Amino acid sequence: MIFRRYNTSVLAVVALGLLLIYYYIRQPLILSPFGAKILANQGTTLALAALAQLVVVLTGGVDLSVGAVVSLSNCIAATYMGSHPASVIAVCVLTLAVGAGAGLLNGVLVAYGRIQPIIVTLATLYIFSGLALMVRPQPGGLVPPFYANALTGGWGYLPYALVALFVVLFAVWTPLMRSRLGTAIRAVGDNPGGAHMSGINVPRTLILAYVMGGVFAAAAGLYLTAQTTSGDAAIGTSYTLNSVAAVVFGGALLGGGRGVAPGPVIAAYFLSIIISVLFAAGISPFYQSVFQGGILMVVLVFGNLWTLRTRNWLTILKN
Amino acid sequence: MTRDTNGTGPLLDARAITKSFGGVQALNAADFACDRGEIHALLGANGAGKSTLVKIFSGVMAPDSGTITFDGQEVTFTSPADAGAKGVATVFQELSLFAHLTVAENIFIGHEPLTRLGQVSGRRMRATARALFDRLGIDHLNPDALLSDLSLADRQLVEIFKALSRDPRLLILDEGTSALGRTEVERLFALLRKLKSGGTSVVFISHRMAEIREFVDRMSVFRNGALVGTVAAANCSDEEIVEMMLGQRVDKSFPERSPLPAAAPMLLEVEGMSGGSRLRDISLQLRGGEVLGIAGLEGQGQGELLLALFGAYRRLSGRVMLHGKPAKLSKPWIAKRAGIALIPEDRKTEGLVLPMSVRENISMATLPAYGRFGFVSLKRERRFVAQMIERLEIKVGSMEQPARALSGGNQQKLVLAKWLATGAEVFLFYDPTRGIDVGTKRAFYELIAGLAREGRGVIVYTTETSELAGLCHRVLVMDDGRMVRSLEGDEITEPKILAASFGLGDGAKPEKVPA
Amino acid sequence: MDNILARRLLDFTRHGVAVAYALLAFLVIAAFVYDPGLASWSWIHAQLQITAFIGIIAIGQTMVILIGQIDLSVPWNLTFSALVMATLSADGHSIWLAMGAALLCGLIIGAINAVGVAVFRLHSLVWTLGMNALLQGASLVYTNAQPPKSDVPAVVREMAVGNLFGIPAAALIWAVLAIFTIVVLRRTRFGRYLYAIGNNETALFVSGVDSRKVVFGAFMVSGFGAALAGILLTGYASQTYLGMGNDYLLIPIAAVIIGGTNVMGGSGGYVGTIAGALIVVILQSLLSTAQIGQAGKDVVFGVIILALVLLYAREARPTD
Numbered sequence A: 001m002i003f004r005r006y007n008t009s010v011l012a013v014v015a016l017g018l019l020l021i022y023y024y025i026r027q028p029l030i031l032s033p034f035g036a037k038i039l040a041n042q043g044t045t046l047a048l049a050a051l052a053q054l055v056v057v058l059t060g061g062v063d064l065s066v067g068a069v070v071s072l073s074n075c076i077a078a079t080y081m082g083s084h085p086a087s088v089i090a091v092c093v094l095t096l097a098v099g100a101g102a103g104l105l106n107g108v109l110v111a112y113g114r115i116q117p118i119i120v121t122l123a124t125l126y127i128f129s130g131l132a133l134m135v136r137p138q139p140g141g142l143v144p145p146f147y148a149n150a151l152t153g154g155w156g157y158l159p160y161a162l163v164a165l166f167v168v169l170f171a172v173w174t175p176l177m178r179s180r181l182g183t184a185i186r187a188v189g190d191n192p193g194g195a196h197m198s199g200i201n202v203p204r205t206l207i208l209a210y211v212m213g214g215v216f217a218a219a220a221g222l223y224l225t226a227q228t229t230s231g232d233a234a235i236g237t238s239y240t241l242n243s244v245a246a247v248v249f250g251g252a253l254l255g256g257g258r259g260v261a262p263g264p265v266i267a268a269y270f271l272s273i274i275i276s277v278l279f280a281a282g283i284s285p286f287y288q289s290v291f292q293g294g295i296l297m298v299v300l301v302f303g304n305l306w307t308l309r310t311r312n313w314l315t316i317l318k319n
Numbered sequence B: 001m002t003r004d005t006n007g008t009g010p011l012l013d014a015r016a017i018t019k020s021f022g023g024v025q026a027l028n029a030a031d032f033a034c035d036r037g038e039i040h041a042l043l044g045a046n047g048a049g050k051s052t053l054v055k056i057f058s059g060v061m062a063p064d065s066g067t068i069t070f071d072g073q074e075v076t077f078t079s080p081a082d083a084g085a086k087g088v089a090t091v092f093q094e095l096s097l098f099a100h101l102t103v104a105e106n107i108f109i110g111h112e113p114l115t116r117l118g119q120v121s122g123r124r125m126r127a128t129a130r131a132l133f134d135r136l137g138i139d140h141l142n143p144d145a146l147l148s149d150l151s152l153a154d155r156q157l158v159e160i161f162k163a164l165s166r167d168p169r170l171l172i173l174d175e176g177t178s179a180l181g182r183t184e185v186e187r188l189f190a191l192l193r194k195l196k197s198g199g200t201s202v203v204f205i206s207h208r209m210a211e212i213r214e215f216v217d218r219m220s221v222f223r224n225g226a227l228v229g230t231v232a233a234a235n236c237s238d239e240e241i242v243e244m245m246l247g248q249r250v251d252k253s254f255p256e257r258s259p260l261p262a263a264a265p266m267l268l269e270v271e272g273m274s275g276g277s278r279l280r281d282i283s284l285q286l287r288g289g290e291v292l293g294i295a296g297l298e299g300q301g302q303g304e305l306l307l308a309l310f311g312a313y314r315r316l317s318g319r320v321m322l323h324g325k326p327a328k329l330s331k332p333w334i335a336k337r338a339g340i341a342l343i344p345e346d347r348k349t350e351g352l353v354l355p356m357s358v359r360e361n362i363s364m365a366t367l368p369a370y371g372r373f374g375f376v377s378l379k380r381e382r383r384f385v386a387q388m389i390e391r392l393e394i395k396v397g398s399m400e401q402p403a404r405a406l407s408g409g410n411q412q413k414l415v416l417a418k419w420l421a422t423g424a425e426v427f428l429f430y431d432p433t434r435g436i437d438v439g440t441k442r443a444f445y446e447l448i449a450g451l452a453r454e455g456r457g458v459i460v461y462t463t464e465t466s467e468l469a470g471l472c473h474r475v476l477v478m479d480d481g482r483m484v485r486s487l488e489g490d491e492i493t494e495p496k497i498l499a500a501s502f503g504l505g506d507g508a509k510p511e512k513v514p515a
Numbered sequence C: 001m002d003n004i005l006a007r008r009l010l011d012f013t014r015h016g017v018a019v020a021y022a023l024l025a026f027l028v029i030a031a032f033v034y035d036p037g038l039a040s041w042s043w044i045h046a047q048l049q050i051t052a053f054i055g056i057i058a059i060g061q062t063m064v065i066l067i068g069q070i071d072l073s074v075p076w077n078l079t080f081s082a083l084v085m086a087t088l089s090a091d092g093h094s095i096w097l098a099m100g101a102a103l104l105c106g107l108i109i110g111a112i113n114a115v116g117v118a119v120f121r122l123h124s125l126v127w128t129l130g131m132n133a134l135l136q137g138a139s140l141v142y143t144n145a146q147p148p149k150s151d152v153p154a155v156v157r158e159m160a161v162g163n164l165f166g167i168p169a170a171a172l173i174w175a176v177l178a179i180f181t182i183v184v185l186r187r188t189r190f191g192r193y194l195y196a197i198g199n200n201e202t203a204l205f206v207s208g209v210d211s212r213k214v215v216f217g218a219f220m221v222s223g224f225g226a227a228l229a230g231i232l233l234t235g236y237a238s239q240t241y242l243g244m245g246n247d248y249l250l251i252p253i254a255a256v257i258i259g260g261t262n263v264m265g266g267s268g269g270y271v272g273t274i275a276g277a278l279i280v281v282i283l284q285s286l287l288s289t290a291q292i293g294q295a296g297k298d299v300v301f302g303v304i305i306l307a308l309v310l311l312y313a314r315e316a317r318p319t320d
Helices: A010-026 A033-058 A066-080 A085-111 A117-135 A145-152 A160-177 A180-190 A192-197 A202-228 A238-249 A262-280 A287-308 A313-318 B050-057 B080-086 B103-107 B122-135 B152-164 B182-197 B209-215 B238-246 B302-309 B332-337 B347-351 B358-362 B378-391 B408-420 B438-453 B465-471 B494-502 C002-014 C016-034 C041-066 C074-090 C095-119 C124-143 C154-161 C169-187 C189-206 C211-237 C250-258 C270-289 C294-312
Strands: B012-021 B024-034 B039-044 B065-070 B073-075 B088-091 B170-174 B201-205 B218-223 B226-232 B266-275 B279-287 B291-295 B317-322 B340-343 B426-430 B457-461 B474-479 B482-488
Touching: A010 A238, A010 A262, A033 A066, A033 A160, A033 A180, A033 A202, A033 A238, A033 A262, A066 A085, A066 A117, A066 A202, A066 A238, A085 A117, A085 A202, A117 C250, A117 C294, A145 A160, A145 A202, A160 A180, A160 A202, A180 A192, A180 A202, A192 A202, A238 A262, A238 A287, A238 C124, A262 A287, A287 C095, A287 C124, B012 B050, B024 B050, B039 B050, B039 B182, B039 B238, B050 B088, B050 B170, B050 B201, B080 B088, B088 B152, B103 B122, B103 B152, B122 B152, B152 B170, B152 B182, B182 B201, B182 B209, B218 B238, B226 B238, B238 B494, B266 B302, B279 B302, B279 B317, B279 B457, B279 B482, B291 B302, B291 B438, B291 B465, B291 B494, B302 B340, B302 B426, B302 B457, B332 B340, B340 B408, B347 B408, B347 C189, B358 B378, B358 B408, B358 C189, B378 B408, B408 B438, B426 B438, B438 B457, B438 B465, B457 B465, B465 B494, B474 B494, B482 B494, C016 C270, C016 C294, C041 C074, C041 C169, C041 C189, C041 C211, C041 C250, C041 C270, C074 C095, C074 C124, C074 C211, C095 C124, C095 C154, C095 C211, C154 C169, C154 C211, C169 C189, C169 C211, C169 C270, C189 C211, C250 C270, C250 C294, C270 C294
Parallel strands: B024 B226, B039 B201, B039 B218, B088 B170, B170 B201, B291 B457, B291 B474, B340 B426, B426 B457
Antiparallel strands: B012 B024, B012 B065, B065 B073, B218 B226, B266 B279, B266 B317, B474 B482
């Protein structure tokens, strides 16, 4: 059944559920308007970065430049935003356009340059973080309070962060993935040769997927700007690993073809909130990376076990 | 429903199509014409050029020369998308489906019905898919099921529906029914006849001749890359078709078969081996000095059998004895140490490391022999490789040439040289002469006969029936992962092997072969 | 005539090692022309000193890239191993024991990387990325984010910044390892198998060779190299600190790629990597001399790698 496609998200949902229950036992205050806001704000940047990673992973690639694009858009937004609402909107659009441009560069190099996505995005990772450092050599910048509040505030128990995320999910992500392009993206990741045979324009599909990835990463940067109200060229670094972790944890298949948005988004919240939970549980926050790296590795191993069940050594090798 | 057509000639008319790969001529001035509204079968032994022709018609590859007229106009099919737009839909031999998409998404990939907002309409897609299923009387397929959950037969149905959904003028089915059961094939042909009455033409390729011949209008037989003739299916016997496929008896001059000494030692015994993707209860025996042939249609488990004997499968059941002692062939290096050599199916991806040199390829399996402490003495390696090149008469400019630069036949000799170097006792050949020229083929026959004369055992699977007839002391026929026939002595003739493989004549009553 | 010249030029650019050495020669000449003051032993000495660390890490990275994989766990492997040495030595253990433990640590990390790649058949990219994060956390937990501040033993300092016959000791260590690496790649079974795996692991497997052992070897060399670099960098900086490995991820990979090793594996070698390592170091030094900041360096680096990869490491067109 079609719902089976969402089964891959179950692990993330259960993990987040258990985490929140444990957190509530430790710290009942999270069940308050303020607590809900804090929780939602914590994970939204990574959730958007995970969407950026997901669309590329669906094509069978991986985008190591996600973190750098987050930094770059954070620096651009915090540096040029100004305080007038018109300029804020203009700079937001500009930032998203820069993200699209970054994705375009990645996509063209992968599709027409015929270079492995890993190498392309490893190189552009340095280009984009260099550019971020040029825009903002020192951390700082100015973000108008209304902008920060519009994205990080809340109305009762409803954090604006979730509203923003839902707008992105239902007004942008879902329509795109339900268009022919969305099917083409999954088809290219699933079986590139078959996609070509079925008349799909593979390079065009790849490029558009990377452009989408760039835009989502820039959106993550915009959210981060509202959260930190400043720009920092180094702030995005951790989002590369964590977006990959969220995507894998959220049930998408590295290698392409399989993955739906809810899993990675929920996994992103899990990976973000676990830091506070560790703190609340009295575990040293130093364990944060241990958990993030460890979860990624464990999930990878379990995700691949079924492939290893194949009886033919050659199939395993050619995989 | 009839279509607008230009002119009244054949729908598809291909003239003098030529295509070669490297040095091998796949199609040699081949002609083929398919009328409007007919079901036309394309027959021929393996390597006759059928699949290449289909790939040209569907835009996957371009011919070297020749003209194609489609619906009265000369055309070139530049890509699968282009061929599709012109009205040609193909069901490919290698499935072009997507494991993680649903059945409906697979069927409508690239031309999904859209809502007014430009979204893929799941509802219309499902409804259209169901309508398609109904036309074929299929009620067990769920449009929302994920493809990865489907059986091979159902996937093949999806592939057929995918082609049908484009409402093609010409539908090509390349081995499109190999996984389907009898009733499904019948239903499919019922539908094809309906399409035909609407003006659609169907080109059908299948090895299961017995199954399909009653359904088709005409048959074109190919041999060695050219058309032998086109006949009406109704007035042509099995024997005539087999003869057309085989052609005039060309003397392939096989080397003298050395008689098998009565006291030949037992090398390899297999009992009740099952596992892999399809092996079922395989038993066989191989003596020193014996050439054992494996026959059958393509893809009946022959490749799996050879791989299994070479240790490429895990969790096989059954018993294997080497030199009368039980052996557990669970990894290739264990099989290698036990004296087994495999000349694999695809020399380009499994046999050789193409970018590496002739020298490095020949010594690949025996590096420890050329030095101590992990080092490789280039001097000893070169000397040995030079001997091998001379012994097998491999034509190379220098041993430092990349293997990629050699002809197919010489590449295959490299693979053999690699294994001769190990001093193996049992040689497994998977279609060793596919795509190599006649002269080198002849050299290979000599080499195989030579291995047997030296007292080694050879198991050879080949798609060229004449080779089985010319080389083997015994031939086992495989069907669907089982051994179904054993041919010995006088029975080892081309027509008998072919008939047994196609399940015709005596072969129609398959019996289990006792070990 | 032009055609032949153009073809020759094209053939040349496909030969990564030749391009790398040409680029190196060009860079050195450009440096001396730009600032004649650079043409001195002290400048060369300084370059060799720094290149040694990168060159040592690039040994393992060359092998890992030759088999078509990548090791992204170098930065925190380096840091973690250095921390192990520093802590043990601060606790009063002999420096030899401490160094041995650090190197063992690197080997074990390499082996765990190989388990993921060879046994579980995972993308080395994400597996080693996860490993890197794990080690980052482990380093924090292990030292409580307070690396030992004790003095670095003299042996370690000597290895890193000492001189022998006027040549940096680190560069001499590198030279010995480099020669060893070149011999291993060209004259041993292990070396031969590395190339075979990078080109076609299936064919090696069907030749009856256990390719998994080779993968273990490559990753363990990489882990060992990262640990050794960690020890040397401790001597160089006279301390261990968190994040000391951060600059040692892309630079060695860039050295390998600029040196003409195919990023998909199967061709190239350490001779090219030596040129690649010198190029990245001299380039950085020139960019610093030209007052170009970290930002400019990053951008220039990314662009150069992309340009070189486009030149000689493109995938074959995906057609049959």
